[in-house]
Amino acid sequence: MNSFYEICAGKNNCDASTLEQTIQLAVEIAREGREGRKIGTLFVVSDKKAVLKRSRPLILDPLYGHPEQRKRLCDQDVRETVKELAQLDGAFIVSGDGVVVSAARYINASSRRIDLPLGLGSRHVAAASISRDTRAVAVVVSESAIVRVFNDGRLIAEIIPEVWLFAQEATKIKSPRLERTIGDVKIIAETLEKYNPTN
Numbered sequence: 001m002n003s004f005y006e007i008c009a010g011k012n013n014c015d016a017s018t019l020e021q022t023i024q025l026a027v028e029i030a031r032e033g034r035e036g037r038k039i040g041t042l043f044v045v046s047d048k049k050a051v052l053k054r055s056r057p058l059i060l061d062p063l064y065g066h067p068e069q070r071k072r073l074c075d076q077d078v079r080e081t082v083k084e085l086a087q088l089d090g091a092f093i094v095s096g097d098g099v100v101v102s103a104a105r106y107i108n109a110s111s112r113r114i115d116l117p118l119g120l121g122s123r124h125v126a127a128a129s130i131s132r133d134t135r136a137v138a139v140v141v142s143e144s145a146i147v148r149v150f151n152d153g154r155l156i157a158e159i160i161p162e163v164w165l166f167a168q169e170a171t172k173i174k175s176p177r178l179e180r181t182i183g184d185v186k187i188i189a190e191t192l193e194k195y196n197p198t199n
């Protein structure tokens, strides 16, 4: 069973292992930052055609022109490259089969029909919005070092560094919830009907 099984399972539109790799990378970025700075970024996973259509490049795409087999999330060199590029504004687009298709993209977002908890800004609105308008799942690394996952326009899970939980009740997820601690992070998620620990 992978570490984020409860979050990744049951997303029919998104390959569970691609989503798990993305969340793992997001947690590493949240935890490590870059050169002493906190880093925030956004990953939009699967339904790449629809996501590309609803986004635009903020700069010349640093991933453009590289062959797909050199842009796989499971490749350690790619993960290091993504950590470096995460310092740029904008979002990464990840295909359902785990290729990082594009970086530094602005997501066309609208807060219409989105009900977000207070305190979440435009990066989270973009994540909720694109997950509502497409079949993609969006993973936000907040500069506050919390990773949040959006599906169907809703916040469905948070991965919170434990140090935060000691400091305050940081979660924005309402009950019912699933709570599990892995290492120094806590996972809080909606209870997913399709979760079956024997799978």
Ligand SMILES: Nc1ncnc2c1ncn2[C@@H]1O[C@H](COP(=O)(O)OP(=O)(O)OP(=O)(O)O)[C@@H](O)[C@H]1O
Pocket (backbone or CB within 6 Å): 040, 041, 042, 088, 089, 090, 091, 105, 106, 107, 108, 109, 119, 120, 121, 122, 123, 124, 125, 126, 141, 142, 143, 144
């Ligand atoms: N529509 C968007 N598409 C891609 N990136 C975006 C979009 N909107 C905002 N961002 C990125 O999010 C950054 C932070 O914006 P903001 O502080 O409003 O978001 P936030 O949700 O509060 O995130 P954080 O918790 O990281 O502060 C922006 O500087 C920009 O890089």
